[in-house]
Amino acid sequence: MTAPVALTMGDPAGIGGEITAAAWLAARQGSAPGILPFCLIGDVGWAGGFGVPIEVIDHPAAAAAAFPRALPVLPMPLAAAPVPGQPDPANAHAIIGAIERATALAMAGAVSAVVTNPIAKSVLYAAGFAHPGHTEFIGALTGAPTPIMMLAGPTLRVVPVTVHVSLRRAIETLTTEAIITAATITHAGLIRDFAIPSPRLAIAGLNPHAGEAGAMGDDETRIIAPAIAALRAAGIAASGPLPPDTLFTPIALQGYDAAICMYHDQALIPLKTIDMENSVNITLGLPIIRTSPDHGTAFDIAGKGLARPASLLAALRMATLMAGRRA
Structure with missing residues (x-):
């Protein structure tokens, strides 16, 4: 039997609890097919405040039996009672702990995948968190040297070479080697997790009109074109540099x-x-499966009954598909 999915609570002041409860209801009622049973790693009192029954479990193995009657919860106590829309750095330790526990369970094979609810990076930074975000943190936890962030929707998959840095810093740090690494890991991920035997990669330019033959910048000729040549030499179908506006x-x-x-x-x-x-956030280049909704904590609507679970359901469905392909 396929192991369940571990779902982290994210920032408890955001919409993670609301969309988790809605996702469990949709899965239980049959309106969201193709999703493995999942267990929430989070505070028990907080999890019980979203109008669905919960069942405290001590191991993910109990999630499948509990799932038809209640949302299974692996306890991760919070230091402070969360207030919707008001993030509290006092809870950073528990937010981080939920990610650590989910990752450890996946590394041990106790869960098939990790799905992460949204976090507020600034809140974690205030508590001393040393990583740019989920992608880099889970990469460090799993020993993956270069985790790559892919965003995937029904008709489009994109991979940013530089991620959570300023635009100025992104331009300064863009290298041929970074493009080759991102594209190579993406190529392998498309084969392994998306069952695409011969992936085609479009490599975007950086400047308007992809530099217009150097008239609008030479990054394409200095940095991007050599990466494309190296990828093609390695047998990867890479095209570009292509004008980003088309x-x-x-x-x-x-x-x-x-x-x-x-x-x-x-x-x-x-x-x-x-x-x-x-659309779904997927981390490629890991020894485990990790997906996430493609949106943030939405503090502005937390607790107002406006949050929609569609992207979380898509993340759970993608995790289930990837787990099946890897199995």
Whole structure:
């Protein structure tokens, strides 16, 4: 029998609890097929405040039996009672602890995958968190040297080469080697987790019109084109550098399986514009499966009954698909 999925609580002042409860209801009622049973790693009192029955378990093995009648919860106590919309650094230790426990369970094979509810990085930074975000933290926990963030929707997959840094810093740190690494790991992930035998990668340019032959910048000729040449020499179908302003048109989308983008917003703006609710954050290059909704904590609507679980359901469904393919 396939092991369940571990779902972390994220920031308890955000919408993680609401969308978790809604996702459990949808899965139990049959309106969200294709999802493995999941257990929430979080505070028991907090988890019980979202209008669904909960059942405290001491190991993920108990999740499948409990899931039809209640949301299974592996306890991770909070230091302070959470207030919707008001994040508290006092709870950073528990937020981080939930990620650590979920990752350890996945490494041990006790769960098939890890799905993470949204965190507020600034809250964790205030408590001394030393990683840019989930991707890098789980990479460190699993010993993965270069975890890669992919955002995947029904019609588009994107990978930013530089991620959670300023745009100025992204341009300064972009290298040929970083592009090659991101594309190579993406290529392997598309084969392993998406069952695409011969992936096609579109490599975006950095400047307008992909530099216009150097008239608008030479990053394409100095940095990006050499990476594409190396990828092709390694047998990877990589095209580019391609002008970013036409890379995401309906016709262009038919020509590749993933777009390798040079910075965060170049990748995420088109993906979220095309289909934010059904898109998923996936970490490639790990020995475990990790997915997440593609949105944040949404403190502005937390506790107001407005949060929608579509992206979390998509993340749970993607984790289930990936677990099946790896099995």
